[in-house]
Amino acid sequence: MEILYNIITATVISGSLSIILVVAEYFFANYGDCKITVNDKKELVVKGGGNLLNALAENKIFIPSACGGRGSCGFCKVKALDGAGPVLPTEKPYLSAKELNNNVRLSCQIKVRQDIKIEIPEELFNIKKFKAKVIEVIDYTYDIKGITFQLLDPDTVDFKAGQYMQLETPKYEKSKQVISRAYSISSIPDNKNALQFIIRRVPDGLCTTWVHDYLKMGDIVNLVGPFGDFYIRDTDTDIIYVAGGSGKAPIKSMVEHAAKYQNPRKMTYFFGARAMKDLYLTEEFQEYEKTMPDFTYVPVLSSPDPEDDWKGKTGFIPPYFKDYIRDPLKTEAYLCGSPGMIAAVEKELTKLGVPNDKIYFDSF
Amino acid sequence: MKLGPEEKRIMDKMQPGILTVDGFLGNDNRNLHDIIQEDAEKVEALGYTAEDIGKRMQYLTERSKEAYEEPILIDQKYLVQQDIWRGKVVCPFPHKGLYVKADIHLKNIENGIEISWTPLNIHFIEEHGFFEGKGSKHRLDPETLIKAIY
Missing domain, CATH: 2.40.30.10 (Translation factors)
Incomplete structure (x- = not known):
């Protein structure tokens, strides 16, 4: 009987505490409307309580995020000037000492509980x-x-x-x-x-x-x-493109755009693949060799299958650069692929004299 | 042993469909600490540490990068080749950790053992002593792994 009494007492107490917590949340955790000031020029009024990343998105300001706000990608950085509260342990691992000193925070980890002042890159407004x-x-x-x-x-x-x-x-x-x-x-x-x-x-x-x-x-x-800032710079230098696999995507956009406007710059596109089965859009890019002022497409297979009967270039791409680069100082390079591929290509281009600040890349 | 809140959070992240399609626990119904403990005992009995094994895997992985996704013979004993994929995967343990998506395939040409791992596997083993749950796609049995890489 005593045990039953204790169980009932515990149940009543825990139930009461739960109700108190719900009521307290309703009355005391209601942050009301909060103001988010962005770059000192845009003021948003949002309902407090949610995270900053979502509050901005609801107001059509989209901060890059690859994990959807779960605090696992570390991409959604903003400079929080006021009202963001202390840095949380969940965001510290993603922030360098310099970023911490500069008040950089992960917007997905900031709760909007009061007025907040932030800074973001201007281009994010678009x-x-x-x-x-x-x-x-x-x-x-x-x-x-x-x-x-x-x-x-x-x-x-x-x-x-x-x-x-x-x-x-x-x-x-x-x-x-x-x-x-x-x-x-x-x-x-x-x-x-x-x-x-x-x-x-x-x-x-x-x-x-x-x-x-x-x-x-x-x-x-x-x-x-x-x-992203991976796009062709408006200069008159020669261009080297290097990509493999789905890294062809941004280069396809760049070359098709150049073809449409008959860009006169000398362009050479090295596409790396393992075997014939990994090549695609080959005919389309070979067609650009005929229709563009100065475009060359160079597919390179690292290990073609015997049945491929491949007569083109084989091995790694970097050794072929020297045959296509006229003046390294007047060459820009656009690379898209794995970090290892980009490192190898960058090393070779630098060795040949292509300025480091003229090598642009989109790393997987 | 009862599951602590931290361990539950980690195991939740290891479920299929959270960080990867298949997750990291396979059909293993044990708690995380039990999975790690059993493998730690196996590794110790074989005279190694998880840290040693992780470092060895890292060495072979780094050497294989010299061949840019093509096969390479390392130390006249290991035929290793990497496939690198777009993107990175997050470590489910509570710390910073983004790992390149890649598969490293190794064949020990002396004993014929073939094995594959990912960069996240290396981190799991070296830092957390976690070889993944039984039935998991990337589970590495410590004994087979040791035979392959030593």
């Missing part, structure tokens, strides 16, 4: 969230697809060839949450109402598994962007 529909799916290779999305709302976008967007994929059988991943735009900026992306399957990857196994025509997704 970033938008688009609702888009899948209108074309092309199998480029056994593990690379080209996906085209028609923009619905807003229905047009301005971007520079080489920039990227974040694709938000829905929850599906193999992903318990909405996920967001960055992909380079492979279509040209002139196509303002449709964007193409080239997406290679990543084993065990949540987003690419959806793209390759679940995405279908007519599916609706969200795209956020454009982001």
